[in-house]
Amino acid sequence: MAMRRVAIIGSGQSRFRFRRDDATYAELVREGVRLALEDAGIGIERIGAVVYALAPDALIGVSNAERWGAEAVGVDKPMMRLNTGGATGISAVQAGFYHIASGLFDVVLVAGADKVGECGHAQVVLNKIWDPLYERALPLNAINMLSLSAVRYMAKYGMTEEHMAMTTVKNRHNAARNPNAHLRDEVTLQQVLDSPTLCWPIKRLDACPQSSGGAAVVLASEEVARKLCPRPAWVRGVGNCAESYFMGDRMGPKAPQDHADATALGHSFQAAYRMAGLSRPAEEIDVAELYAPFSNTEYHAIDATGVCAKGQSVRLMERGHFELDGPFPVNPSGGTQCTNPIAVTAMLRVIEAALQVMHKAGEHQVPDVQTAIASGNGGDHQFFGTMVLSSDPG
Amino acid sequence: MLGQVAIVGVAQTSGAAGNGRTLEECIHDTVREVLGRAGVTHEALDTIVAASSDQVDGRAISIMLTSGALGGYGKDVLDTPSAGEHALVLAWLRLLTGAYHAALVVSWSGLEVNDLRTVQNLSCDPIFHRQLGLHDLASHGLQAGAYQSRYGVDARAAAQVAAKNRAAGARNPLATLRTPVSAEEVLDSPVVAWPLRELMLPPDSAGVVALVLVSGERAAELGRRGAGRAAWLRGVGWSLDSYWLGQRNLAELTSLRSAAQRAYAMAGLRQPLAELDVAELHDVTAYHELMAYEALGFCAAGEGARLIAEGRTGPDGALPCNPSGGSLSDNPYFATGLVRVAEAARQVTGQAGACQVPGARLALAHASSGFAAQGNSVFILSGEAD
Numbered sequence: 092m093a094m095r096r097v098a099i100i101g102s103g104q105s106r107f108r109f110r111r112d113d114a115t116y117a118e119l120v121r122e123g124v125r126l127a128l129e130d131a132g133i134g135i136e137r138i139g140a141v142v143y144a145l146a147p148d149a150l151i152g153v154s155n156a157e158r159w160g161a162e163a164v165g166v167d168k169p170m171m172r173l174n175t176g177g178a179t180g181i182s183a184v185q186a187g188f189y190h191i192a193s194g195l196f197d198v199v200l201v202a203g204a205d206k207v208g209e210c211g212h213a214q215v216v217l218n219k220i221w222d223p224l225y226e227r228a229l230p231l232n233a234i235n236m237l238s239l240s241a242v243r244y245m246a247k248y249g250m251t252e253e254h255m256a257m258t259t260v261k262n263r264h265n266a267a268r269n270p271n272a273h274l275r276d277e278v279t280l281q282q283v284l285d286s287p288t289l290c291w292p293i294k295r296l297d298a299c300p301q302s303s304g305g306a307a308v309v310l311a312s313e314e315v316a317r318k319l320c321p322r323p324a325w326v327r328g329v330g331n332c333a334e335s336y337f338m339g340d341r342m343g344p345k346a347p348q349d350h351a352d353a354t355a356l357g358h359s360f361q362a363a364y365r366m367a368g369l370s371r372p373a374e375e376i377d378v379a380e381l382y383a384p385f386s387n388t389e390y391h392a393i394d395a396t397g398v399c400a401k402g403q404s405v406r407l408m409e410r411g412h413f414e415l416d417g418p419f420p421v422n423p424s425g426g427t428q429c430t431n432p433i434a435v436t437a438m439l440r441v442i443e444a445a446l447q448v449m450h451k452a453g454e455h456q457v458p459d460v461q462t463a464i465a466s467g468n469g470g471d472h473q474f475f476g477t478m479v480l481s482s483d484p485g
Numbered sequence: 486m487l488g489q490v491a492i493v494g495v496a497q498t499s500g501a502a503g504n505g506r507t508l509e510e511c512i513h514d515t516v517r518e519v520l521g522r523a524g525v526t527h528e529a530l531d532t533i534v535a536a537s538s539d540q541v542d543g544r545a546i547s548i549m550l551t552s553g554a555l556g557g558y559g560k561d562v563l564d565t566p567s568a569g570e571h572a573l574v575l576a577w578l579r580l581l582t583g584a585y586h587a588a589l590v591v592s593w594s595g596l597e598v599n600d601l602r603t604v605q606n607l608s609c610d611p612i613f614h615r616q617l618g619l620h621d622l623a624s625h626g627l628q629a630g631a632y633q634s635r636y637g638v639d640a641r642a643a644a645q646v647a648a649k650n651r652a653a654g655a656r657n658p659l660a661t662l663r664t665p666v667s668a669e670e671v672l673d674s675p676v677v678a679w680p681l682r683e684l685m686l687p688p689d690s691a692g693v694v695a696l697v698l699v700s701g702e703r704a705a706e707l708g709r710r711g712a713g714r715a716a717w718l719r720g721v722g723w724s725l726d727s728y729w730l731g732q733r734n735l736a737e738l739t740s741l742r743s744a745a746q747r748a749y750a751m752a753g754l755r756q757p758l759a760e761l762d763v764a765e766l767h768d769v770t771a772y773h774e775l776m777a778y779e780a781l782g783f784c785a786a787g788e789g790a791r792l793i794a795e796g797r798t799g800p801d802g803a804l805p806c807n808p809s810g811g812s813l814s815d816n817p818y819f820a821t822g823l824v825r826v827a828e829a830a831r832q833v834t835g836q837a838g839a840c841q842v843p844g845a846r847l848a849l850a851h852a853s854s855g856f857a858a859q860g861n862s863v864f865i866l867s868g869e870a871d
Contacts, residue, residue: 147545172567193581331561
């Protein structure tokens with residue numbers, strides 16, 4: 092049985108910033124929803140089902156806040172929420188895709204919001220993702236977890252602090268062209284290197300901000316998409332793969348996976364490519380929106396896409412390969428490094444990939460995009476969701 | 486036309502049986518048990534959908550630590566913290582696409598949380614509801630009161646529901662409460678949140694529930710297409726009502742009514758009371774079972790009390806409801822809705838043991854979540870393949 096075709100026909104996102112004292116959580120969700128419905132050119136009555144993206148409840152400080160947000164998406168509709176940590180946004184879009192691909196619904200809304208800037212400090216909350224006995228007490232957080240990965244990547248592939256800074260310079264340049272991005276000031280290599288160290292080798296300007304705002308996506312069946320949208324972004328492939336949980340299980344000679352790499356992300360991309368019928372990613376993909384909250388993690392994310400050999404991304408970055416006007420632009424939106432409203436960050440990757448395919452990305456549009464990929468990483472670098480979007484329905 | 490999806494295995498660990506093991510160990514053991522029962526290997530699973538609650542488990546992104554216990558390493562893992570039963574909905578949707586053939590669905594509720602009421606209060610919005618001290622029980626009390634006054638329901642009807650379910654639970658080896666109570670004892674028990682009395686409420690239990698779902702194709706390969714060999718999902722509906730209690734008509738289970746309409750339309754069910762053989766209802770309180778009769782169309786609005794008084798939902802009635810004892814006998818809080826589905830699957834495959842309704846072939850399972858049953862899901866299960 093051939094799977095039903097599904098397309099993204101509209102999206103909306105806030106202008107992200109640190110705090111949004113003017114709006115409650117539910118109002119921020121509604122902000123993204125209103126923009127997405129306007130973009131898709133439909134009213135909320137057309138929405139058959141809703142998928143909420145909301146990551147750790149503790150970041151909002153209201154548990155199961157999706158129930159509070161019922162009005163923001165329209166009450167008395169089928170609704171469920173996904174949470175796979177940082178991957179939540181892409182997991183939710185995937186769930187929306189299944190709603191339609193199953194044959195059950197024609198138009199599905201995927202929505203969410205976050206107020207990371209108002210949670211106190213995100214790293215205090217994120218420390219609580221580790222088990223109370225072993226790793227929580229270290230104390231691990233997202234920054235030192237991924238600085239361990241950076242050190243390992245340096246040792247294995249020769250990445251330097253300058254290489255990390257190059258990523259930041261590129262992403263800030265792109266974000267300056269994205270009106271919705273949170274950090275939009277361009278920076279120089281030297282400014283990155285001179286910024287204070289958070290946890291070596293990660294410095295302040297290697298790190299993502301804590302962002303607040305809402306986002307939403309409208310997905311539709313082929314019949315509806317063809318009627319409503321002149322150039323939809325067809326969902327051609329979805330993938331998902333989980334890593335081990337304990338950091339220690341990714342280190343040492345007997346570890347099944349190496350903390351330098353994003354092996355499960357690679358498996359996830361391979362699954363999405365299989366569904367999309369892609370076999371030569373470097374040639375077949377035009378642009379990538381990859382979840383990379385810290386400059387160093389963009390390298391192993393690029394490696395995992397299969398567009399180059401492991402560690403090769405560092406050399407290619409030196410040559411401008413991943414810049415907005417390079418041969419394989421990565422994060423033309425500025426990426427997670429410039430905007431990180433955790434619950435919807437991975438949804439932004441999908442939205443930005445869709446905007447590229449739909450040729451609606453404005454000043455950060457990559458010319459002639461036909462096929463784009465998106466990814467999301469969640470947990471302690473544990474859950475990896477991927478998608479292939481294309482202007483070709485296949 | 487929608488594809489075919491069947492539940493080919495269920496397993497459950499109850500709180501008592503989990504003593505001495507960590508939550509992760511209970512999950513691991515339950516998963517091994519359900520895969521064994523289903524005859525599906527871990528390698529053959531192409532998706533794992535869990536439903537975990539950060540608040541109940543006491544850590545952020547609880548699916549992280551539990552993923553290993555689920556066999557999640559290297560697998561496609563998703564998590565639906567909105568409700569235990571939503572994991573089943575999502576796995577079902579995935580199998581319907583035709584791209585996946587075997588799914589593991591798991592939810593759980595630990596007992597280590599210090600105070601479930603405080604945890605529930607944290608799901609109030611910070612501005613209006615939280616200061617009220619609202620939690621599930623208080624909201625259910627408000628709802629039961631609204632229902633009782635709207636239809637002039639005698640408290641005796643709710644007491645009869647509690648007595649019926651506790652009598653059934655006494656036969657269920659997985660239940661937490663296994664002593665029957667009489668309607669008089671229920672009416673004599675202290676008021677906890679008016680009009681709810683202590684014996685009209687579920688206990689706080691712990692537990693893990695796991696199901697294996699397969700596509701029609703895979704069910705055939707496993708030799709599960711014969712009558713009573715699998716529980717086929719014939720209809721599924723789920724819905725979420727308004728959050729604001731002040732905007733809702735609390736005397737009706739609005740989202741249950743619309744979830745049921747969707748599930749019935751899908752299953753081609755017109756007269757549920759006559760056509761169904763058994764129902765497992767999420768009795769978050771005894772009053773809520775009466776309200777569910779009405780929202781599910783077993784009777785007209787306000788007629789729930791008559792249904793129980795006539796014994797039509799009792800063990801010898803036209804439609805036995807909660808032969809497992811329902812959540813009034815066992816209530817692993819966040820997973821209780823999914824337990825209702827597991828019980829219904831046992832019924833239509835003839836595996837319900839002492840709780841078995843003889844000859845049950847078509848079952849309904851109902852699951853509920855949130856304040857004043859804001860969210861509801863309905864599943865129609867058949868023991869017959871099409």
